[in-house]
Structure formats: C-alpha cells, structure tokens
Amino acid sequence: MAASGGSTTSNTNIPEYEYSDVNTKPFHIGGFRSEWLSRLTPDDYSYQPEEEDTFDANFAKEHGVSAETMAELKSVCSIDSLRCHPEDEQPDPEVVPPNPTLQTLIERKKKQDYKASRKITKNRHDLYANELERLTYGMKPEAVDDILPEGEVILTVNVYYPASYDKFNYVRPHMTLLMTGSHSLAEFRDAICCVSDLQVCGEFSNTPNIAPDFISKDHYKSAFFYFEGVFYNDMRYPECQDISMTTIEWAKSHNFPSYSQAKMEDTRFMDLNVKVGFPYLYCHQGDCEHLVIITDVRLTHKNDCLDKELYPLLTHKHRVATQKCSVCHIFIGRWFTTNDEFAPSHPCLFCDKCFRTLHYNEDGYKLGDFLAYPYVDRGAFN
Amino acid sequence: MIRSKRGETDPYRKQLKSDCESLLGRFQKTESVRFQVFSEIWRESNFTHIFYGAVKHEKRAFSRRVLDLAYSYFLPPLTFQIRVGGLYLLYSLYRCQTASPPEQIRVALKDWDEVKKFEKDAADAQHLDAVYILRQLRFLKAFHFTAMPTLLAYKKKRKTEKSDLSEEFVERASRPQELINGDLLEELSNIHELYEKMKTSVSLPSEKSVNMIHRSFVPQLRGSVLDFHKWQQNKDETDLDEDCGEGTSSQQECSNRAGLIASIKSKAYGEAAEASKSRRHRQVEVDPTSNESGPSNAPGRSRKTKPSFKARTKEKFHFSGDQLKASSSTTMISHLTSLDPVAAENVKYFKRFPSK
Numbered sequence: 205m206a207a208s209g210g211s212t213t214s215n216t217n218i219p220e221y222e223y224s225d226v227n228t229k230p231f232h233i234g235g236f237r238s239e240w241l242s243r244l245t246p247d248d249y250s251y252q253p254e255e256e257d258t259f260d261a262n263f264a265k266e267h268g269v270s271a272e273t274m275a276e277l278k279s280v281c282s283i284d285s286l287r288c289h290p291e292d293e294q295p296d297p298e299v300v301p302p303n304p305t306l307q308t309l310i311e312r313k314k315k316q317d318y319k320a321s322r323k324i325t326k327n328r329h330d331l332y333a334n335e336l337e338r339l340t341y342g343m344k345p346e347a348v349d350d351i352l353p354e355g356e357v358i359l360t361v362n363v364y365y366p367a368s369y370d371k372f373n374y375v376r377p378h379m380t381l382l383m384t385g386s387h388s389l390a391e392f393r394d395a396i397c398c399v400s401d402l403q404v405c406g407e408f409s410n411t412p413n414i415a416p417d418f419i420s421k422d423h424y425k426s427a428f429f430y431f432e433g434v435f436y437n438d439m440r441y442p443e444c445q446d447i448s449m450t451t452i453e454w455a456k457s458h459n460f461p462s463y464s465q466a467k468m469e470d471t472r473f474m475d476l477n478v479k480v481g482f483p484y485l486y487c488h489q490g491d492c493e494h495l496v497i498i499t500d501v502r503l504t505h506k507n508d509c510l511d512k513e514l515y516p517l518l519t520h521k522h523r524v525a526t527q528k529c530s531v532c533h534i535f536i537g538r539w540f541t542t543n544d545e546f547a548p549s550h551p552c553l554f555c556d557k558c559f560r561t562l563h564y565n566e567d568g569y570k571l572g573d574f575l576a577y578p579y580v581d582r583g584a585f586n
Numbered sequence: 587m588i589r590s591k592r593g594e595t596d597p598y599r600k601q602l603k604s605d606c607e608s609l610l611g612r613f614q615k616t617e618s619v620r621f622q623v624f625s626e627i628w629r630e631s632n633f634t635h636i637f638y639g640a641v642k643h644e645k646r647a648f649s650r651r652v653l654d655l656a657y658s659y660f661l662p663p664l665t666f667q668i669r670v671g672g673l674y675l676l677y678s679l680y681r682c683q684t685a686s687p688p689e690q691i692r693v694a695l696k697d698w699d700e701v702k703k704f705e706k707d708a709a710d711a712q713h714l715d716a717v718y719i720l721r722q723l724r725f726l727k728a729f730h731f732t733a734m735p736t737l738l739a740y741k742k743k744r745k746t747e748k749s750d751l752s753e754e755f756v757e758r759a760s761r762p763q764e765l766i767n768g769d770l771l772e773e774l775s776n777i778h779e780l781y782e783k784m785k786t787s788v789s790l791p792s793e794k795s796v797n798m799i800h801r802s803f804v805p806q807l808r809g810s811v812l813d814f815h816k817w818q819q820n821k822d823e824t825d826l827d828e829d830c831g832e833g834t835s836s837q838q839e840c841s842n843r844a845g846l847i848a849s850i851k852s853k854a855y856g857e858a859a860e861a862s863k864s865r866r867h868r869q870v871e872v873d874p875t876s877n878e879s880g881p882s883n884a885p886g887r888s889r890k891t892k893p894s895f896k897a898r899t900k901e902k903f904h905f906s907g908d909q910l911k912a913s914s915s916t917t918m919i920s921h922l923t924s925l926d927p928v929a930a931e932n933v934k935y936f937k938r939f940p941s942k
Contacts (some may be wrong), residue, residue: 218695218696219694219695219696219733219734220696221734223742225736225738225741226738226740226741226742227738227740228733228734228738231733236695236733239695240695240698240731243695243698243699243702244731247724248724248727248729248731249731253727254725256725259721259725263718263721267709267714267717269714273714277714277715277718280621280622280625280715281621281677281715281718281719281722283681283682285621285622285625285629286625286628286629286634286678286681286682287629287634288628288629288632288633288634288635295635295638296638297637297638297639297684298638298639299638299639300635300638300639301632301635301638301639304635305631305632306601306605306631306632306633306635306636307600307601307602307604307605308598308601308602308605308636309635309636309638309639310601311597311598311601312598312639312640313639315597316639341687342687360737362739377739480733480734480738481734481738481739481740482740483740497738497739497740499737499738499739500732500733500734500737500738501732501733502692502730502731502732502733503730503731503732505690505727505730506727507687507688507690507727
C-alpha cells in the first residue's frame with residue numbers, strides 16, 4: 205500500500221516477525237492489548253454468548269436483507285450442508301473410514317497399521333500430554349470477583365531445563381505456564397519450580413532430622429529475569445542481593461550496550477517490552493539459569509479457565525524418570541551416602557525409611573561410619 | 587501446545603496441504619464464491635473424514651495443525667476467490683472438528699486489518715454468504731485474538747523451506763496497472779501540456795537544450811502498461827504449449843551427446859595398457875564382464891550410476907540357505923572361533939524410543 209501516500213509508520217505494538225516462524229520483534233504487551241481492543245467490539249471478546257435472533261436481526265438490518273433471503277442464507281450456511289452422511293448413518297469417527305481418498309487418511313491408516321504391527325506399549329508422554337489442561341478447561345470461579353476480566357491478556361510461557369541438565373535442554377520445555385497480563389514477575393518467579401531450590405547443602409549424618417530446615421530456596425533468595433536489555437531483580441526480602449550487577453558492570457567494561465535494572469515485584473507482564481518466541485533468562489541460586497520463552501500472547505476467551513485464583517496456571521509439566529532407593533526400589537531416593545560400610549556402592553541412594561532403618565538404631569543413634577547428604581531427585585515435582 | 591518428537595514436528599503436513607489444495611483447486615475451477623458450491627465439493631470429497639481415526643490425544647494437535655494451515659489460505663496475497671474458499675474451509679473445519687474441547691482459529695493482530703478489508707470487499711460485492719460466514723465465526727467466538735498465527739518457540743529450521751504458496755492461488759501482480767491508472771495519466775498529460783505551453787512562451791522552439799523530455803511520453807507510458815497486461819495474459823496461455831515442444835527436443839540432444847561420450851569412454855577403457863617388461867609375469871587382464879560401468883551398455887543415458895557396493899557383492903557372490911542369512915549380517919567374532927555352527931539367535935529389537 206505504498207501508493208496510499210506517506211511512509212508506512214511501523215506501529216511497534218503490532219507484533220511482526222523478526223525471523224519468519226522463529227520469533228517476533230519486540231513489542232509492548234499493554235500496547236498490544238489496546239490495539240486489539242480498539243479493533244474489536246466488546247461482543248467479540250465477551251464471555252457471554254450472543255443471542256442468535258439478535259445476531260440474525262442485526263445482520264439483516266445491516267445488509268438490507270429480507271427475511272426469506274435470511275432464512276435461505278441460514279440454511280445454506282448451516283452445518284447440515286457439510287454433513288457427508290445422513291444423520292442415522294454416521295460412520296464411527298474413531299476409526300479411519302474404509303477406502304479413503306484423502307491423502308491424510310491414507311497416511312494415517314499407514315501409520316496406524318505400522319504402529320499396530322510394532323506392538324509398542326502406549327507412549328506415556330502422549331497419553332498425558334493434555335492432562336493438566338483438561339483439568340482446568342472452562343473452569344469458572346464461584347465468586348464473581350475472581351473471574352478473569354474480559355479483554356485480559358494471557359501469555360503462554362515455556363520454562364526450560366537449566367543448562368546443567370544433559371538432556372532435553374533445548375527442545376522440551378520443563379513446564380508451560382499461563383500467566384495473565386496483570387501478574388507481576390515476582391508471582392511468575394514463585395510459580396516456577398526448580399529442584400535446585402530444594403537442594404540442601406551440607407553433611408547431615410549426625411543430625412538427619414533437621415535437614416529440611418536448610419533448603420536453598422530460603423538461603424539464596426536472589427533471582428533475576430532478563431528481558432530485552434533489562435534485568436528485573438527480586439528485591440522483596442532483605443537478604444536479596446542484586447546479582448545482576450556483576451553482569452552489568454562486566455558489560456560496561458567490555459563495550460556492550462548498557463543494560464538497565466528494574467524490580468521484579470513492581471513490573472507486571474503488561475508493562476514488558478518483549479519478543480514472542482525469543483529466549484530470555486531466568487537466573488536463581490546464583491548459577492541456576494533457565495531459558496524462558498514466551499510462546500504466545502492473546503486475549504482471553506470464554507473457553508479458557510476463568511478463575512483468577514488458579515493463575516499462574518500450569519498447563520504442561522515434563523515428567524522425568526526418577527531414581528529409586530537401592531534397597532526397596534519403590535520410593536524415590538532422598539539420601540545419598542558416601543564412605544558407607546553398609547552400602548553396596550559408592551555413592552548410594554536411599555529412601556528415607558530404608559536410610560533410617562539401616563543406619564540408625566531405634567534410639568536414633570548413628571551406627572557405623574558414613575557421610576550422608578540429602579538428595580533431591582530431578583523428578584521430585586512429578 | 588504442539589509437542590515435537592524427534593523428526594515429527596508435522597507428520598501430516600504434506601498430505602494435509604495436498605488435500606486442502608485439491609479442494610481449493612476444485613473450488614477455483616468452479617469460478618464461483620458461493621458457499622453452496624463449496625459445500626458440495628466438501629460433501630463429494632467426504633472431507634469431514636479428515637478428522638476421523640485420530641486417537642484421543644492426537645485430536646487436538648491435529649485440529650490445531652489443520653486450522654493453522656487453512657488460515658494461511660485466508661490471507662493475501664492470494665486471489666479473492668481463494669480467500670473466500672479459505673474462509674469457507676476454516677468455517678467447515680471448525681464446525682466439523684472432533685477435538686473436544688474444540689480448537690479455536692488463531693487470528694494475528696497484523697492480519698486483522700486484512701480480514702476487515704476482505705469483509706468490506708465481500709459486502710460491497712454483495713457476497714452475502716461470505717459475510718454471513720465470517721460473522722457467524724465471530725458470533726460463535728471461534729477466534730483467538732493472538733499476537734502471531736502460530737506458537738513460536740525459537741525453532742530454527744535447518745533448510746529454508748521453499749515458498750509455500752501455490753502459484754495458481756496467488757494474486758497476479760498488478761502493481762503497474764494500479765500505479766499508472768486513468769486518473770494519473772490524465773493528470774500527467776495535463777501537466778505535460780502546461781509545461782509545453784510554458785516552454786514555448788519562454789524560449790524559442792528551436793533551442794535544443796530545453797528539449798529534455800519525450801513529446802509523447804504519456805501515450806507511450808500508457809502503451810507500455812497495456813503491453814505488460816497483454817503479455818501477462820498471453821504468458822498463461824502459451825506456457826502449456828511450450829512445455830511439450832521443448833521436452834522432446836532436449837531429450838534428443840541429450841541422447842546424442844551421451845552416445846558421443848560413450849564412444850570415447852569405450853576406446854579409453856577397452857584396451858588395457860601393456861605392462862612394462864619387468865612386470866610381464868603379471869599381465870593385466872581385461873575382464874570383458876568388468877564391473878566398471880559398461881559405457882556400451884547404455885548409450886541412451888549420459889550418466890550411468892554405478893550400482894552400490896552391496897548390490898555388486900550380492901550379484902557376484904551367490905549364497906544359499908544359512909550362508910545367505912549369515913552373509914547379510916555382520917560376522918560375530920565368537921562365531922568365527924567356535925567349532926560347531928551356532929544356532930541363529932533371535933535378534934532383539936532395540937526400541938528406538940524406550941519408554942521410561
């Protein structure tokens with residue numbers, strides 16, 4: 205539309221691809237929301253379904269259509285005209301119909317036949333793929349105040365495994381969260397569960413009962429997010445330090461463009477200027493770094509889970525294989541020991557019960573010589 | 587939430603694309619934009635079946651994919667008719683999907699203005715069924731108003747995909763016509779006249795330095811644009827004819843060249859070089875049935891691919907029974923050293939994706 209006079213002003217609030225199908229250019233979430241709301245009527249994004257009669261009447265009036273034409277239009281465009289079989293002869297939708305002509309169906313049949321011949325047991329990942337979503341789909345709160353306001357923005361964020369994991373770093377998101385535009389980054393941080401938060405440092409063979417008091421989450425409370433050149437630090441607690449200062453100072457000394465800082469708890473998603481589909485960083489515990497990608501930003505819809513209390517909503521959690529106790533092979537390992545004369549291997553993993561029965565007598569005295577460390581399995585959040 | 591397995595990000599992409607394009611191609615041939623026509627084609631091809639047979643957990647992902655694909659046919663630069671077809675396709679797929687809860691149609695902010703423009707064009711042209719269907723989708727709240735048409739997770743592709751749009755569906759470029767339209771030409775000729783008048787009033791007509799432009803450039807411009815338009819139309823018609831003619835002639839040329847090369851090669855390899863005196867005892871033997879690609883065998887092809895090593899081995903060495911089985915798998919050292927023939931063990935199938 206260059207002929208329509210003047211240079212086309214690039215509206216930074218309308219997301220555009222930076223690299224096609226990979227990520228977008230940065231845009232302001234709040235601005236994006238206003239752009240959509242200015243283009244739509246409240247009916248478009250309301251949760252109440254419209255009355256069909258009102259719809260028909262409005263349409264007829266707007267286009268000067270008579271009642272008969274209206275009725276004809278309705279019947280032509282109804283779903284009945286798409287029915288390939290009469291109502292009482294519907295084929296089973298769970299099975300591929302015989303003699304398929306569509307390429308997709310031929311391919312599907314081929315795949316199904318191949319799968320049946322392989323006799324592979326069902327893939328657990330696929331079976332439970334949408335489990336969490338199904339649980340919360342379309343849930344409405346009891347109190348009217350708790351309902352998500354219409355026209356609110358929902359962001360789908362993928363949080364990936366920390367770089368210290370060997371497998372699945374780049375491909376499988378560890379968890380997928382749905383956030384609303386009015387959530388602050390601090391709330392987002394609280395919703396991310398990483399096992400490194402639960403790690404306990406220290407040797408506890410002499411005092412196994414006080415181990416839970418020392419989880420890293422309580423010790424090292426600092427964390428930051430990095431979005432588009434701004435570090436958002438968590439400053440809610442007096443123990444929190446600004447751990448992004450090191451990076452900022454290093455960058456200054458190496459002629460990088462300067463970065464700025466802000467507070468996590470004061471920034472809402474609505475205020476962010478971000479790219480969709482572009483990886484950003486979440487760092488906690490000083491060195492546990494996670495990639496964070498915002499995969500989608502959209503307006504709310506009547507079929508979404510409308511209960512504000514349930515957000516941030518977990519829609520997908522990747523299940524990791526856990527390591528079991530070497531004695532019972534039933535429970536997940538909670539302790540691991542080194543230099544242990546009772547253990548078959550070095551180091552050796554035990555669940556809580558087996559650990560206590562093997563290493564301590566009835567009065568709680570330590571038997572033998574060993575070193576014990578609390579262990580948090582990667583799949584602890586399964 | 588499309589989860590990607592190794593190498594299986596889009597298992598039905600090609601097939602879905604070909605199915606949709608064949609449907610839209612048939613719709614294009616009818617040269618109509620009526621929903622009735624579209625639904626007839628839909629019924630004839632039993633398109634609702636495209637959802638059938640999907641297993642429970644596949645349904646949502648499949649619906650998502652097919653709706654995303656159909657959405658791409660609704661946007662410019664495709665022709666108006668194809669876009670109407672795309673709209674009908676979206677509507678039909680949305681209503682007939684088997685996924686529960688149903689998947690919505692994602693509309694990106696950047697495309698909304700195009701959608702509104704499309705609605706206006708359809709309304710102006712009195713295509714009431716197209717407008718009605720679009721309004722119906724809004725009434726049914728079938729749209730998700732999103733930032734981008736698909737979920738983006740920074741997945742970089744190894745190979746850049748070729749342009750996805752089928753040539754027949756794309757709107758033909760008409761920018762020259764749009765730019766040089768009737769009004770513009772009129773204005774240009776007016777200004778041209780004024781300029782000529784002013785020039786003659788200011789200076790003598792014989793002065794050559796003032797003659798900077800063509801006298802009749804406005805008619806020339808018009809002529810060029812018309813020529814371009816005519817050429818565009820002719821190009822489509824003659825394209826089909828030209829293909830048949832060219833094909834046969836180039837094949838002949840090819841075979842002539844191949845024959846020439848073949849004759850040269852046969853002279854080169856046919857005679858083995860004579861061994862030097864010191865090596866007389868080891869004469870080079872010319873094997874008439876050598877495995878080197880026999881150029882005399884296929885004069886028609888300019889390039890004969892050598893059969894693979896595996897194929898050549900199979901050809902040369904003949905096995906029978908047990909030896910055949912043994913030869914096709916790798917030799918196990920333990921079998922070489924054992925005295926008795928070892929019974930074939932059942933090869934355990936190693937699962938590619940071990941379930942944990």
